Amino acid sequence: xxxxxxxxEVPGIETIDVYRKHGGYQAVEKALKKMTPDEVTEEVKKxxxxxxxxxxxxVGMKWSFLAKPEGVPRYLVCNADxxxxxxxxxxxxMWKSPHTLIEGMIVSSYALxxxxxxxxxxxELMYVIYILEKAIQEAYDKGLLGKNILGSGYDLDLYVQSxxxxxxxxxxxxxxxxxxxxxxNPRNKPPFPAVKGLWQCPxxxxxxxxxxxxxxxxxxxxxxxxxxxxxxxTGTKLIxxxxxxxxxxxxxxPLGITVEDFIYSDEWCGGIRDGHKLKAVVxxxxxxxxxxxxxxxxxxxxxxxxxxxxxxxxGGFATGTMLGSGGFIVMDETTCIVHNTLTFAxxxxxxxxxQCSPCREGTGWMDKVIKRIEMGQGRKEDIDLxxxxxxxxxxxxxxxxxxxxxxxxxxxxxxxxxxxxxxxEHPELATQPGAVYMRPGASWSN
Amino acid sequence: xKVTIDNITLEVEPGTTIMQxxxxxxxxxxxxxxxxxxxxKGTGGKCRGCLVKVTxxxxxxxxxxxxxxxxxxxxxxxxxxxxxTINEQxxxxxxxxxxxxxxxHPLDCPVCDQAGECHLQDFSFEHGVSSTRTVxxxxxxxxxxxxxxxxxxxxxxxxxxRCVYAADQLTEGRxxxxxxxxxxxxxxxYIEKAIDNDFSGNVIDVCPVGALTDRTYRxxxxxxxxxxxxxHCECEKCSGKVTLWYRGEExxxxxxxxxxxxxxxxxxxxTCRFERKKTSDWVIEGPTKIAxxxxxxxxxxxxxxxxxxxxxxxxxxAYKPIDDNRDRSFLPAKKSLPSSEKK
Numbered sequence: 001x002x003x004x005x006x007x008x009e010v011p012g013i014e015t016i017d018v019y020r021k022h023g024g025y026q027a028v029e030k031a032l033k034k035m036t037p038d039e040v041t042e043e044v045k046k047x048x049x050x051x052x053x054x055x056x057x058x059v060g061m062k063w064s065f066l067a068k069p070e071g072v073p074r075y076l077v078c079n080a081d082x083x084x085x086x087x088x089x090x091x092x093x094m095w096k097s098p099h100t101l102i103e104g105m106i107v108s109s110y111a112l113x114x115x116x117x118x119x120x121x122x123x124e125l126m127y128v129i130y131i132l133e134k135a136i137q138e139a140y141d142k143g144l145l146g147k148n149i150l151g152s153g154y155d156l157d158l159y160v161q162s163x164x165x166x167x168x169x170x171x172x173x174x175x176x177x178x179x180x181x182x183x184x185n186p187r188n189k190p191p192f193p194a195v196k197g198l199w200q201c202p203x204x205x206x207x208x209x210x211x212x213x214x215x216x217x218x219x220x221x222x223x224x225x226x227x228x229x230x231x232x233x234t235g236t237k238l239i240x241x242x243x244x245x246x247x248x249x250x251x252x253x254p255l256g257i258t259v260e261d262f263i264y265s266d267e268w269c270g271g272i273r274d275g276h277k278l279k280a281v282v283x284x285x286x287x288x289x290x291x292x293x294x295x296x297x298x299x300x301x302x303x304x305x306x307x308x309x310x311x312x313x314x315g316g317f318a319t320g321t322m323l324g325s326g327g328f329i330v331m332d333e334t335t336c337i338v339h340n341t342l343t344f345a346x347x348x349x350x351x352x353x354x355q356c357s358p359c360r361e362g363t364g365w366m367d368k369v370i371k372r373i374e375m376g377q378g379r380k381e382d383i384d385l386x387x388x389x390x391x392x393x394x395x396x397x398x399x400x401x402x403x404x405x406x407x408x409x410x411x412x413x414x415x416x417x418x419x420x421x422x423x424x425e426h427p428e429l430a431t432q433p434g435a436v437y438m439r440p441g442a443s444w445s446n
Numbered sequence: 447x448k449v450t451i452d453n454i455t456l457e458v459e460p461g462t463t464i465m466q467x468x469x470x471x472x473x474x475x476x477x478x479x480x481x482x483x484x485x486x487k488g489t490g491g492k493c494r495g496c497l498v499k500v501t502x503x504x505x506x507x508x509x510x511x512x513x514x515x516x517x518x519x520x521x522x523x524x525x526x527x528x529x530x531t532i533n534e535q536x537x538x539x540x541x542x543x544x545x546x547x548x549x550x551h552p553l554d555c556p557v558c559d560q561a562g563e564c565h566l567q568d569f570s571f572e573h574g575v576s577s578t579r580t581v582x583x584x585x586x587x588x589x590x591x592x593x594x595x596x597x598x599x600x601x602x603x604x605x606x607x608r609c610v611y612a613a614d615q616l617t618e619g620r621x622x623x624x625x626x627x628x629x630x631x632x633x634x635x636y637i638e639k640a641i642d643n644d645f646s647g648n649v650i651d652v653c654p655v656g657a658l659t660d661r662t663y664r665x666x667x668x669x670x671x672x673x674x675x676x677x678h679c680e681c682e683k684c685s686g687k688v689t690l691w692y693r694g695e696e697x698x699x700x701x702x703x704x705x706x707x708x709x710x711x712x713x714x715x716x717t718c719r720f721e722r723k724k725t726s727d728w729v730i731e732g733p734t735k736i737a738x739x740x741x742x743x744x745x746x747x748x749x750x751x752x753x754x755x756x757x758x759x760x761x762x763x764a765y766k767p768i769d770d771n772r773d774r775s776f777l778p779a780k781k782s783l784p785s786s787e788k789k
Contacts, residue, residue: 166627168627188519356494357493360628361549361629364549364628365546379581392539396513396542398492
């Protein structure tokens with residue numbers, strides 16, 4: 001079942017003619033001519049579509065929270081500042097099929113009553129910005145954007161804005177600050193963007209994938225979308241699979257397949273690379289807790305883990321993780337978890353905006369301590385120190401970046417404490433190039 | 447609106463923040479504020495020093511808030527119950543915040559002009575621990591001059607953004623800001639440029655630490671050796687209400703008047719602050735009221751004077767001349783007790 005990537009491999013799908021030949025922009029015609037904005041919102045609510053940027057907040061509910069005071073403009077902002085290590089799905093979608101996003105933007109803006117909408121694209125993806133701008137120009141030429149779209153009386157202007165390359169600008173309020181031309185510091189909440197967002201006007205910020213899915217929902221109805229998936233995890237999800245698998249890439253999966261299927265089935269990742277076996281998985285982008293092989297395939301209760309929001313977070317952080325943004329990083333037994341954690345910690349140290357003290361100082365501290373352990377200069381008390389620092393950051397910051405920095409470190413120590421201890425106790429072995437700790441009883445190959 | 451903070455209930459106006467309500471009760475209950483500065487709009491929420499636990503959101507919705515909330519920017523709801531100094535989690539978090547703020551701080555209080563009136567000193571004295579857990583190298587910056595009057599020592603900065611808001615709201619055109627990200631973020635003018643504006647000196651007063659200091663006062667005195675006097679003058683640019691800091695007969699520093707929370711309500715101009723340093727420029731109103739616990743009040747006012755006579759008396763009573771059989775006949779005749787007895 002493919003919704004977003006059904007025609008993505010068709011040559012020339014990035015042009016509006018080919019895109020329309022494959023059923024493109026039908027949702028715009030249907031929504032603008034036959035439906036009211038509230039009906040579109042109602043369909044999205046029925047679909048149970050959840051935000052694909054990481055938090056998994058229901059999109060329809062987010063839309064219904066939008067304040068609608070008279071005489072104040074409303075905005076829709078598409079968050080295309082995808083910078084999470086391990087996540088590259090939005091990039092793929094926008095690059096291959098920009099019109100999917102633009103169609104979704106028109107439909108969503110219509111539902112929200114926004115006459116100006118923005119796509120905030122990560123600064124490093126300059127060529128994607130050119131692709132999007134070309135596609136937007138095509139849409140303007142065909143009368144799908146601009147004044148009086150398709151004779152419906154609805155006006156929409158769509159702009160692409162490039163970010164400066166900061167991970168923090170993927171946080172919605174930092175994104176809005178950056179869009180306003182200021183330093184990308186997250187705002188204190190409340191007020192939430194739904195009340196005071198861009199230029200203090202009501203604003204909805206949604207992920208590329210969430211917005212793109214709305215056009216299919218309008219075409220086929222919310223109920224049809226809700227039938228895909230399991231329970232409250234409906235529809236399909238783009239998963240960026242990377243790491244030690246046979247076939248890395250972006251896969252659109254119906255939510256509800258098992259994790260085991262996803263890793264080992266030939267339809268998806270195709271299994272671990274030859275001669276190696278699964279050690280750990282980061283299931284939803286670098287900020288979610290890492291899980292060892294036995295916990296990612298089955299839950300602590302012994303059930304098979306599914307690729308859904310609920311199943312992956314089963315057991316809380318003690319034995320579970322999160323679906324997050326779908327950055328599925330697979331590691332085999334040649335991966336040093338300490339080194340991997342250092343990579344993540346260094347990333348968050350580099351990307352912390354420096355506004356609130358726990359995150360600014362804590363991320364740097366964790367980075368330095370893990371670096372010392374990795375370099376063979378760890379002290380016994382460092383492991384508990386890391387756990388304590390992570391605990392003091394988590395939940396005490398303005399935005400979720402603090403949590404995102406604390407979780408991977410805390411989880412790595414929770415599940416792979418012996419590996420950290422080995423690094424501290426045997427620095428002469430641990431600092432050898434390519435040295436990896438082997439748990440007693442573990443073997444190198446299948 | 448009724449709000450209960452640490453089991454003390456009081457009535458407040460709608461729109462009051464938890465911090466303001468706690469300050470109405472008194473300094474014992476008020477959470478520490480490192481970045482929040484009431485006279486400047488938009489400050490607060492950054493240092494996380496004032497995090498408190500809300501155990502009941504409001505009368506209507508008495509659920510506790512899941513996370514600790516920053517009291518300086520959270521408005522009270524009717525029937526809200528807040529725990530500040532009686533909550534273990536809050537105090538533990540605050541210890542962590544002190545640790546984070548001091549992580550890259552040089553701890554150079556002995557040579558810092560702000561020592562004695564530094565909010566970070568107070569904060570770490572009240573909430574910090576006496577030991578450190580870090581062995582990491584601290585981030586360092588070179589101190590720079592921002593024009594003829596202001597010295598920036600970025601090592602001490604806690605990035606509270608107060609000076610940024612002050613420059614935004616008090617001066618026309620801010621020329622400094624925060625550059626870079628994370629723990630290498632710094633206050634800077636980008637290209638080394640002087641902050642040159644009639645009200646630029648106020649960034650010194652709003653700085654909670656010794657990052658921005660007065661170059662005309664640099665290394666002249668420790669704050670507890672100087673004696674503050676309230677004074678005013680006719681100034682066409684500002685209110686002219688200042689505090690003069692005397693050492694002997696000499697005015698060594700002029701600052702705006704700070705209230706009990708260390709906040710300035712009447713900002714002063716650079717002429718008052720840096721140019722008028724003679725007693726004859728001012729009309730003296732009298733000694734500044736200084737909180738008893740402050741180091742500034744030490745040894746200045748009779749009421750606070752702790753006389754060392756008691757321990758000396760005790761020592762004198764216990765004094766016994768040592769008899770080691772040496773010949774002392776050549777010594778002059780000696781009194782039997784130290785002379786402190788007379789005082």
